[in-house]
Amino acid sequence: MRRRQVILSVAGVVGAAAFTLGLGAWRTRDRAAPNPFLPLPLAAMDWQLSDHLGQDVTPADWLGRPAMVFFGFTYCPDVCPTTLLDIADWLEDLGPDADKLTVALITVDPERDNAEALADYISNFDPRIIGLTGSPDAIARTAVDFRVRFEKVPAGDGDYSMNHTAGVFLFRADGRFAGIIDFHEDRRFAVPKIRRVLA
DSSP states (O other): OHHHHHHHHHHHHHHHHHHHHHHHHHHTTTOOOOOTTSOOOGGGOOOOEEETTSOEEOGGGGTTSOEEEEEEOTTOSSHHHHHHHHHHHHHHHHGGGGGGOEEEEEESOTTTOOHHHHHHHHTTSOTTEEEEEOOHHHHHHHHHHHTOOEEEEEEETTEEEEEEOOEEEEEOTTSOEEEEEETTSOGGGHHHHHHHHHO
16 A cells, blocks of 8 residues: 555656646747757847948848848859859849849958958849948857858968858748758759748
């Protein structure tokens, strides 16, 4: 009899604990920890940069429109101009729908890429692309929110290049991360991905 009471007491404690844990999991089901490898939603980001016209830009400014974001730099010899040419082609393929997108290049080289340098650079591609720059700390903060990595690579004679994450980030109008167009991905899949974000 005594053994039965002990078993029932233990079972009651275990059941109560399980119920409490289950209730806690149910209450926090929409507040799961962010994936450390994927960009935060725009609404959860905390950065402020300047565009190539000198206007301040924050993530809140992009809410309400789908966004396409790329990190690069104006001295980039290959990946950046190739990607920006691709983006210009995608915007053309989208037709009038392209005007519904916010499209931005964020520099990873703020020492050289001031507003004037960015304005001159992006003028070679599509006028709907904006260039964003800021202090080194502001760029680093922005990169953390986007889960982007970059580093300066000495190139001799005091010059340098930049290694950085190469991919185009897509966000829905409500700011949720929607996917990446990888640099090595077949370009045929890019426009359908963007159309899904616009839908």
